[in-house]
Amino acid sequence: MTEGDVKTIQFGLGAKAALVVIGLLIGLAAAETALRILVPARKGTEFDSLNELRRTILSEGSDTTSSKGETIDGIDSGNLRAIINPHPDDRIIFDLKPNLDTTFQRASLKTNSCGMRGAERSTAKPPDTFRIALLGDSFAFGWGVQQEESFAQRLEDNLNRLAQGRRRFEVLNFGVPGYSTFQEVAKFKESGLDFSPDAILVFFVQNDFGFPFYVRDIYNPGSVLAATEFARLSWKAIDPNIEQQRLELLGYDPNSALRQLAKLARQERIPLFLTFNPRKDWDKDLYRLPILKKRKDIRVINLRPDFENIMAVRGYAEAELTLAHDPHPSPLRHAIYGDILTPYFMYALP
Structure with missing residues (x-):
């Protein structure tokens, strides 16, 4: 050559x-x-980093839910900034302000000294008390309904009525508007065990597969987007398959979060329950959570059959199940959820 x-x-x-x-x-x-x-990309105000988002939450006059004062069907979306604090943990990002006594989304809102919606709770569990730690987003929080109308309160009231004073039940509401599953789990890992819960209930909504409502931009990992229409945009994932792949790479997907929670619950010997928003195609959510097939210690509660039966027997119209001004559950829907969930915790009755 x-x-x-x-x-x-x-x-x-x-x-x-x-x-x-x-x-x-x-x-x-x-x-x-x-x-x-x-x-x-979803509409919103872009932040260069989570720290900038945290500074925006703290700044006066800012609104992480509406950068230009947009409304949802003519209704102000509400200033979420007013009820949250920035959190230094990038897996939590923000949490509810403690000791609130205000009005939010047309409903009175009170948080206790621990930053949970509802009555004051001591860290030490009182004698003869059974505690259920409720994890979730705006559904569990009770967006747009009074505290006494939320399914968390309905479940607690039902169990206490059945117990007839022989045991006290407390539902600790860790629900925070805008949370995704990874935030719910991170927040519980930070402080949930301090309250010695006897059971954990995760309320899973379809948008838990996506980023939080302010979303990390799928094209630019260094930026964060703030939703301008939280109550509507929170229902819309970008592309569920593409977004879930990215979440899995970052470790923010719900399967990873639930795996961590299940491991913790098993170590602490706490029963772990998971239920879904009982929409018609709820089984699609189940299909996208293969962790539930692998982990037999996550007890799945299917609300859909009982929900359909109640709808048929009582003749409720679909319009009665959502708030008048956005798609979140109405007081009626919360009551139905609370009633259906009650029997699953009757094993703890004395």
């Missing part, structure tokens, strides 16, 4: 390598363009 032949071969290999690199770059650019077209 001559020197010229060697140079020709080297040139040929270099040219092919260059073409491969160029092809990859073009392919990546095309893929990114396609993603931006097919998966448009």
Whole structure:
């Protein structure tokens, strides 16, 4: 082989390598363009970092739910900033302010000294008391309904009525509007065990598969978006498959979070229950949580059959099940949830 032949071969290999690199770059650019077209970013105010979001939460006059004062069907979406504090943990990001006594989403809102909605709770569990730690987002929190109308309170009241004073039941509401499953679990790991819960109940909503309502931009991991229409946008994932893949890579997906929670619950010997928002296609959520097939220690509560039966027997209209101004559950729907959940905890009755 001559020197010229060697140079020709080297040139040929270099040219092919260059073409491969160029092809990859073009392919990546095309893929990114396609993603931006097919998966448009949600409206919102962009933050450069979580720290900037935290500063915005603390600043006067800011509103993390509405950067330009938009409304939902003519109704002010409400200033979520007014009821939350920034949290230094990037897995929690924010939590409810303690000792609130205000009005939020047309309902009175009181939080205790521990930052939970509801009555004051001592850290030490009182004698003859059974505690249920409720984890969730705005559904569990009771968005737009009075405290006494929330399914958390309904469940507690039902169990105490059945116990007839022989045992006290407390439902500790760790629900926070805008939370995703990874935040719920991180918050519980931080402080939930301090209250010595006897059971854990996770209320799972379909948007738990996505980022929180202010979302990390799927195209720019360094930025955070603040939703302008929380009550509506919180229902809409970008693309559930693409978004879930990214969440899994970052460790923010609900399967990872539930795996951590199940491990903790097992170590502490605390029964762990998980239930779904009983929409018609709730089983799609179940399918996307393979962790539930692997972990037999997560007890799934299917609300859908009883929910359908109550709807049929009592003749409720769909319009009665949501708030007039946004898609969150109405007091009636909360009452139904509380009643259906009650029998699953009657094992703790004396």
